[in-house]
Amino acid sequence: MKKTILLLACSTLLLVACDSQNNTARSEGTANQDFRATETAEDVTVIADDYINAMADVHPLYLVATGLAADYGISNTAFEDISPEATARFEAAEDQLLSRINMVDPDNIENRNDWVLHQSLKETLEASIQMRVCKTPLWSLNHMSGWQNSLGQIVPLQPVSTAEERTDALERWAKLPAYLAHDRANLEAGLAQGYSAPKRVVARVIKQLDIALATPPAESPFIGFIKNAEDAPEFSSAAERLVIDKLNPAIASYRAFLNDTYMPAARDALAVTALPDGDACYEAFLRLFHGANIGSKATFENGQKAVAANMAGLLDRGEEVFGTRDLGEILAQVKDAPGNRFETEEELISFTRDQVAHTREKSEPFFSALPEQEMVVEPYPDYLKGTGQSSRYEPTEAEKGPATYRINTDDWAEQTRGEAMVVVVHEGWPGHHLQLATFTEKGDLHPAMKLLGSSAAVEGWARYAEALAEEAGIYHNVYGEITRRAWPARGMVGDPGLHAYGWTNEETAAYFIETGNFNEETAEVLLDRMAVIPGQLTGYDTGGLEIFALRREAEERLGDRFDIRAFHDHVLEVGMAPISVIRANVEAWIEEEAAQ
Known part of the structure; x- marks a missing residue:
C-alpha cells in the first residue's frame, strides 16, 4: 500500500552512493579533530556534525534530498560514487563514530534534544554496521x-x-x-x-x-x-x-x-535467504527498519496476534453492517457497494485531492498545532507507471513549496473509495505529512536527525493515523473502517513468512489476497517489493503497535488527566527517532504528569 520514502531508502539501505572528489570538509575543524578518551555530552553535537560530514563525503545527493546541501557545502556538481573504495571509506567513518558515541554516558546528557540525538545516532550506526553482512551494493538493482x-x-x-x-x-x-x-x-x-536481484x-x-x-x-x-x-x-x-x-x-x-x-x-527466489548469509541479512534488515533489535520470531508472533485481533474487529463490524461473519462475503460486499468504485483514473485522482482539505480539518482537534506546509496529490510520471510503484509521500522543505503525495493509479479500476480514503490518511493528514512537516517546521533538533529516521517510527505513525482517522470521523462511511482492519499487521506475518519461515510465493500472495486489498496481480507487485526491501513491510505495524501501546499506558496512568493533544506532541517532538527513543520520551512525560 505504500513504499519506503526516499528519506529512509537512501539513509538506511545505502542504495545510492557517492562521488567524494567534489566535496570538501564541512563544519570546519570537526571532521579530523582529536577527541578525548571520554567524550562529554557537549560532544554529541560534534559527533553528529561529523556523521553528516561522512554522509556528505559519500552520499552528497542524500543531503540534497534532505535539504542539508547548502549548510554542509555540497557542490552543485557533486554526484554519487558507488566504488568499493567509497564504501570502505564510509564504513571506516561509521566505526569511528560509533566508538565515539559509545564514549558518551547518556546519563550525563541533560538536554532532551541531545539525548534524542545520542540515542538515534547509536541505533543508526549499530544497525548500519550490522547491515554489512548483506553486501547490498552487490545486488542494488531495485x-x-x-x-x-x-x-x-x-x-x-x-x-x-x-x-x-x-x-x-x-x-x-x-x-x-x-x-x-x-x-x-x-x-x-x-x-x-x-x-x-530476483x-x-x-x-x-x-x-x-x-x-x-x-x-x-x-x-x-x-x-x-x-x-x-x-x-x-x-x-x-x-x-x-x-x-x-x-x-x-x-x-x-x-x-x-x-x-x-x-x-x-x-536468482529465481524472492527470499533474501537465497543469498549468502541470508538469514543474518534478514535479521539485519529487520533491525534497520525497526530501529530496535526485535528479530523475526517476535515480529512474526506479534503480527499473528495483531492480525487475529484485527480480524475479530472486522468480523464484528461486518456482522453489524452486512449481517454475516464470513470474511470473503464482507469484503465482496464492500468492493461491490454502490458508489464505492471509480469510473476513471482521473476520478480517483480528483477524489483524493478533494480529501486533503477534509482530512486536515478533521485532524485539527487532536493536535496542539498543525504544520503550515501544504500537500498536493500527483500521479507518477509516465516512465514509472505500470512498473510496480506504490503510493508514497515525498517530503520537501516548506520554503520550497508543498510536499507531494505521489499516488499510484495503476490499479484504479480495482480501487475503492474506502481504500483511497485509508491511503490518503496514511500519506497525508494525520499521517506522513503531518508527522514529517511538523518535524521539518520544528527546527530545534540537530540537522542529523533528518538522516536518522526509523521506518517503524515513520510508517508506525501513519498506521496509527489510520485508526485515529476513524476516531476523528474522517472516513465518510463504513467501507473505509472495514477496509483498514483487513490489512494491518499482515506485513509482520507475511514478510518473515517469505524470508524466514519458508513460505512459498503462492502462500505469501494468498495470505495478502485474503485481505481484499490485493488481487493476483497486485499481490505479485507486493512480493517484488518485499524482495528488494526485506523487512520494511514489518515496520508499519511494529511501530504502530508501539504507539498504540504507549497511548494505552498513558490513558491508564493519567485517567481523566490524559490529553490526546499532549500525547501526540510528545510522540511527534522527537521526529523520526527510533521507536525506543519515542517510548522513552513519552514515558518520561507520563511520569512527569503522573507526579503532579
Missing part, C-alpha cells in the same frame, strides 16, 4: 528506490537560476554514465560472489529503462531541471544534447547488460 527513480526525485532540486548554476547542472548530470559503469561493476562482482525485479527495472529511453530527450526525467530555466533556451538545448549524446547511450548500454548478462544469472 525497481522501488533504484537510481532510475530516486535520482528523478533529485533532479528538480538542481539549482539553475544563474549561468554558473546551469553549468554546474550539466556537469553534475554528465556524471551519470560513470555512475552506471560503477553500478555495473558492482553487479558483476555480486554475480561472481553469489549475489543478485529475475522478476530485473524485468521491472528493464521496463522502467525502456520507458525512459522512449521518452523524447527534451522530456527526459534526468534533465527535468530545465523546466526551472525556461528563459535559457541555449541551456535547455545543451541539456537535451547531453541526453542524446551521453545519458541515453549509457542507459541503453546498462539496459543491454541487464537483459543479456544479468537476467540469465539472476
Whole structure:
C-alpha cells in the first residue's frame, strides 16, 4: 500500500552512493579533530556534525534530498560514487563514530534534544554496521528506490537560476554514465560472489529503462531541471544534447547488460535467504527498519496476534453492517457497494485531492498545532507507471513549496473509495505529512536527525493515523473502517513468512489476497517489493503497535488527566527517532504528569 520514502531508502539501505572528489570538509575543524578518551555530552553535537560530514563525503545527493546541501557545502556538481573504495571509506567513518558515541554516558546528557540525538545516532550506526553482512551494493538493482527513480526525485532540486548554476547542472548530470559503469561493476562482482536481484525485479527495472529511453530527450526525467530555466533556451538545448549524446547511450548500454548478462544469472527466489548469509541479512534488515533489535520470531508472533485481533474487529463490524461473519462475503460486499468504485483514473485522482482539505480539518482537534506546509496529490510520471510503484509521500522543505503525495493509479479500476480514503490518511493528514512537516517546521533538533529516521517510527505513525482517522470521523462511511482492519499487521506475518519461515510465493500472495486489498496481480507487485526491501513491510505495524501501546499506558496512568493533544506532541517532538527513543520520551512525560 505504500513504499519506503526516499528519506529512509537512501539513509538506511545505502542504495545510492557517492562521488567524494567534489566535496570538501564541512563544519570546519570537526571532521579530523582529536577527541578525548571520554567524550562529554557537549560532544554529541560534534559527533553528529561529523556523521553528516561522512554522509556528505559519500552520499552528497542524500543531503540534497534532505535539504542539508547548502549548510554542509555540497557542490552543485557533486554526484554519487558507488566504488568499493567509497564504501570502505564510509564504513571506516561509521566505526569511528560509533566508538565515539559509545564514549558518551547518556546519563550525563541533560538536554532532551541531545539525548534524542545520542540515542538515534547509536541505533543508526549499530544497525548500519550490522547491515554489512548483506553486501547490498552487490545486488542494488531495485525497481522501488533504484537510481532510475530516486535520482528523478533529485533532479528538480538542481539549482539553475544563474549561468554558473546551469553549468554546474550539466556537469553534475554528465556524471551519470560513470555512475552506471560503477553500478555495473558492482553487479558483476555480486554475480561472481553469489549475489543478485530476483529475475522478476530485473524485468521491472528493464521496463522502467525502456520507458525512459522512449521518452523524447527534451522530456527526459534526468534533465527535468530545465523546466526551472525556461528563459535559457541555449541551456535547455545543451541539456537535451547531453541526453542524446551521453545519458541515453549509457542507459541503453546498462539496459543491454541487464537483459543479456544479468537476467540469465539472476536468482529465481524472492527470499533474501537465497543469498549468502541470508538469514543474518534478514535479521539485519529487520533491525534497520525497526530501529530496535526485535528479530523475526517476535515480529512474526506479534503480527499473528495483531492480525487475529484485527480480524475479530472486522468480523464484528461486518456482522453489524452486512449481517454475516464470513470474511470473503464482507469484503465482496464492500468492493461491490454502490458508489464505492471509480469510473476513471482521473476520478480517483480528483477524489483524493478533494480529501486533503477534509482530512486536515478533521485532524485539527487532536493536535496542539498543525504544520503550515501544504500537500498536493500527483500521479507518477509516465516512465514509472505500470512498473510496480506504490503510493508514497515525498517530503520537501516548506520554503520550497508543498510536499507531494505521489499516488499510484495503476490499479484504479480495482480501487475503492474506502481504500483511497485509508491511503490518503496514511500519506497525508494525520499521517506522513503531518508527522514529517511538523518535524521539518520544528527546527530545534540537530540537522542529523533528518538522516536518522526509523521506518517503524515513520510508517508506525501513519498506521496509527489510520485508526485515529476513524476516531476523528474522517472516513465518510463504513467501507473505509472495514477496509483498514483487513490489512494491518499482515506485513509482520507475511514478510518473515517469505524470508524466514519458508513460505512459498503462492502462500505469501494468498495470505495478502485474503485481505481484499490485493488481487493476483497486485499481490505479485507486493512480493517484488518485499524482495528488494526485506523487512520494511514489518515496520508499519511494529511501530504502530508501539504507539498504540504507549497511548494505552498513558490513558491508564493519567485517567481523566490524559490529553490526546499532549500525547501526540510528545510522540511527534522527537521526529523520526527510533521507536525506543519515542517510548522513552513519552514515558518520561507520563511520569512527569503522573507526579503532579
